Amino acid sequence: MTMTSSAVAALTNPPSWLSPAAMHSLGWALLHFLWQGTALAALAAVVMAACRRPSARYLAGVVALVLMLLSPVATFVFYSQQRTSVVETAKSSPLAAVAWPIARGKAAASGSTLSAYVAASRDRLSWLVEAWLVGVAFFSLRSAGGFVLLERERRKQSRVVKDRVLEICYTLQDRLGIQRAIQYCECKWLQAPAVVGWLRPVVFLPASVLTGLSEEQLRAVIAHELAHIQRFDAFVNVFQVWVETLLFYHPAVWWLNKRIRAEREHCCDETAVNVCGNAVEYARALTLMEEWRSAPGFAMAANRGPLTERILRVLGRKTLGIGMRGLGLAGGLLCVSAALGAGSALLGIAHPAVVEAHLLPVAAAASDAPQQPAARSAPQKPSAAQNANPAPSPGPAPTSLSYIDAMKAAGLPDLSIDDLIALKTQGVTPEYVREIHALGFHPDADGFVGLKVQGVTPDYIKGLRALGFHPDEDQIIGMKVQGITPEYVEGLKEVGIKADADEIIGMKVQGVTPDYIRELRALGLNVDADDVVGLKVQGVTPAYVKGLEDQGLRLGADDVVGMRVQGVTPEYVRDIRALGLNPSADDLVGMKVQGVTPDYIKTLQSAGFKPSVDDVIAAKVQGVTPAFIDEARKRGFKDLTIEKLIELKHLGILDSNKGEL
Numbered sequence: 001m002t003m004t005s006s007a008v009a010a011l012t013n014p015p016s017w018l019s020p021a022a023m024h025s026l027g028w029a030l031l032h033f034l035w036q037g038t039a040l041a042a043l044a045a046v047v048m049a050a051c052r053r054p055s056a057r058y059l060a061g062v063v064a065l066v067l068m069l070l071s072p073v074a075t076f077v078f079y080s081q082q083r084t085s086v087v088e089t090a091k092s093s094p095l096a097a098v099a100w101p102i103a104r105g106k107a108a109a110s111g112s113t114l115s116a117y118v119a120a121s122r123d124r125l126s127w128l129v130e131a132w133l134v135g136v137a138f139f140s141l142r143s144a145g146g147f148v149l150l151e152r153e154r155r156k157q158s159r160v161v162k163d164r165v166l167e168i169c170y171t172l173q174d175r176l177g178i179q180r181a182i183q184y185c186e187c188k189w190l191q192a193p194a195v196v197g198w199l200r201p202v203v204f205l206p207a208s209v210l211t212g213l214s215e216e217q218l219r220a221v222i223a224h225e226l227a228h229i230q231r232f233d234a235f236v237n238v239f240q241v242w243v244e245t246l247l248f249y250h251p252a253v254w255w256l257n258k259r260i261r262a263e264r265e266h267c268c269d270e271t272a273v274n275v276c277g278n279a280v281e282y283a284r285a286l287t288l289m290e291e292w293r294s295a296p297g298f299a300m301a302a303n304r305g306p307l308t309e310r311i312l313r314v315l316g317r318k319t320l321g322i323g324m325r326g327l328g329l330a331g332g333l334l335c336v337s338a339a340l341g342a343g344s345a346l347l348g349i350a351h352p353a354v355v356e357a358h359l360l361p362v363a364a365a366a367s368d369a370p371q372q373p374a375a376r377s378a379p380q381k382p383s384a385a386q387n388a389n390p391a392p393s394p395g396p397a398p399t400s401l402s403y404i405d406a407m408k409a410a411g412l413p414d415l416s417i418d419d420l421i422a423l424k425t426q427g428v429t430p431e432y433v434r435e436i437h438a439l440g441f442h443p444d445a446d447g448f449v450g451l452k453v454q455g456v457t458p459d460y461i462k463g464l465r466a467l468g469f470h471p472d473e474d475q476i477i478g479m480k481v482q483g484i485t486p487e488y489v490e491g492l493k494e495v496g497i498k499a500d501a502d503e504i505i506g507m508k509v510q511g512v513t514p515d516y517i518r519e520l521r522a523l524g525l526n527v528d529a530d531d532v533v534g535l536k537v538q539g540v541t542p543a544y545v546k547g548l549e550d551q552g553l554r555l556g557a558d559d560v561v562g563m564r565v566q567g568v569t570p571e572y573v574r575d576i577r578a579l580g581l582n583p584s585a586d587d588l589v590g591m592k593v594q595g596v597t598p599d600y601i602k603t604l605q606s607a608g609f610k611p612s613v614d615d616v617i618a619a620k621v622q623g624v625t626p627a628f629i630d631e632a633r634k635r636g637f638k639d640l641t642i643e644k645l646i647e648l649k650h651l652g653i654l655d656s657n658k659g660e661l
Contacts, residue, residue, distance in 0.1 A: 002091070009285035025079035027125025029072045030132055033250060038072040041063050041252035044457050049260065054266035061260040062236060068253060069243050083500050132249065139245040145362045147471040161205055165218070168204070175275055176230050186210060198234045209289070217285035220276040227271035233264055302388065329594065411437050419445035426452045439465075443473055454480045464489065475501035482508040495521065499529040510536040523549060531557035538564045559585040566592040579605065583613045594620045615642040622649045 003535045044064035048057040169184045183202040190206045247253045410433040435458040464485035491514035519542035547570030575598040
């Protein structure tokens with residue numbers, strides 16, 4: 001039997017990029033992106049959870065989005081090259097094209113039957129690609145309409161801002177080192193400032209902002225918009241819209257884009273605070289603009305993003321609970337593992353389907369080709385070598401059947417083809433299933449795959465139970481992912497920590513060791529699981545605790561965390577006490593928050609005052625400085641006390657503009 005040249009030409013020279021072979025490869029690329037996108041999003045979540053600065057999280061998100069766009073392209077190229085390899089094999093050995101369907105039990109099929117089989121297998125992927133193209137067209141029109149609407153709005157009534165505001169804008173632009181030509185316009189069709197345009201950006205400032213915000217608040221808001229221009233965020237935003245249009249069907253793309261936009265706002269908020277220096281006023285401006293919130297979705301607006309989280313970040317407050325960052329890392333790693341498992345299973349399904357889809361047309365064409373007379377004669381007599389080593393008759397492999405039967409006997413009936421492929425790929429054996437069942441766990445096929453992927457063994461579970469822990473399946477996987485061993489759990493019990501599985505995972509994520517707990521308790525800190533996680537998160541070391549205790553402080557875990565957060569050091573405590581003050585832990589935190597330094601206290605004492613801790617804090621809050629004290633004395637005030645100085649400062653009696661009013 002020979003292969004006709006028309007069959008080879010049909011495979012090697014498709015009429016266009018929408019040929020059946022190309023549609024087939026594109027369909028598999030779209031399907032594979034389901035697990036690829038999930039894995040990349042989970043990996044991005046892990047990296048973002050490990051990063052503390054918004055700029056690092058933003059970079060990680062953008063890199064993951066680029067990889068999301070590249071992964072379907074790489075998959076399409078892979079399957080296209082695989083198709084080429086199959087065709088070359090069929091060219092060099094025509095019998096190989098026919099041997100595949102014979103081995104699959106299709107030897108009796110005629111050319112028309114083979115063609116119908118190929119058409120049916122490709123139709124499903126063709127429908128998928130066609131549906132994807134319809135979706136891309138819809139979202140392309142949506143994006144184009146959005147940009148057209150934005151351009152139309154940009155041309156609405158607007159005018160150049162007043163000279164006073166323009167001077168502020170130019171000053172901030174110089175401070176940020178932006179050399180690009182930027183227009184600053186006042187408009188009425190927005191309620192919040194926004195940047196529109198890419199090559200020639202325009203900063204629109206609504207009338208409500210120009211009249212409703214103080215000058216300091218206005219400076220911070222304008223700095224936020226200029227930060228978008230400095231960072232070229234408009235171009236990244238267009239790229240995000242492009243990726244959303246092409247990969248619209250995957251929720252991970254939309255989630256990642258939402259995170260990128262949120263982190264972008266955090267980065268610009270940091271720039272605004274660094275340039276203007278008043279986080280409280282900027283937070284108030286964000287609150288006011290949230291009430292006026294209205295900005296086009298394709299513009300860079302200052303009031304974009306979750307308000308509460310942005311304000312907490314601006315004010316330097318925590319936005320993530322203790323241990324939650326670690327749990328996010330564990331969850332992201334689990335998602336990555338699950339996605340890779342699903343991808344492995346899909347590859348096992350896709351590979352034979354792709355090969356068959358490319359070989360069956362060749363076999364069909366070959367079967368339709370003219371046959372030589374010799375091919376229709378009686379079978380040739382086998383040679384002596386063939387008699388000595390007869391080939392086994394085709395049929396199902398007994399190992400495959402025995403694996404299915406053994407899994408059923410082990411307690412996993414009604415397994416689908418996908419389940420069997422995933423279980424076999426990950427090395428799940430019937431013996432493993434029976435041992436897990438004997439321990440009281442009854443996961444489904446996906447559960448067994450997850451346990452096996454993470455290397456959970458029956459002995460590992462028995463070791464945890466011997467220590468009195470009875471975690472469920474998810475907790476076992478989480479503990480294994482974090483590298484928690486029975487020895488680690490036993491070490492925690494020896495130092496008196498009573499914790500459940502989730503708390504142990506949190507401690508392991510933060511790097512808490514039994515030795516760390518033992519050293520803290522030796523210093524008098526009676527800590528539990530939550531305490532040690534909080535201490536470790538803030539970087540509290542036994543040496544830090546000992547340094548505080550050497551200064552005569554007897555503290556609880558919460559006190560130590562509070563002092564560490566505010567940057568109170570043993571040296572700071574020593575210097576304060578050397579000046580005759582004996583502040584408590586709360587006093588020290590309050591002094592540090594208000595920026596009280598030993599030098600400030602010395603200036604008050606050198607001016608003849610003997611302030612208490614409360615006096616020092618109150619004087620610092622009100623802005624009582626040595627210069628202010630000298631001014632009060634020059635004005636003839638006598639018998640001054642800290643309380644009187646604070647009252648003078650509070651009422652503004654010495655301010656020159658008060659007398660003019």
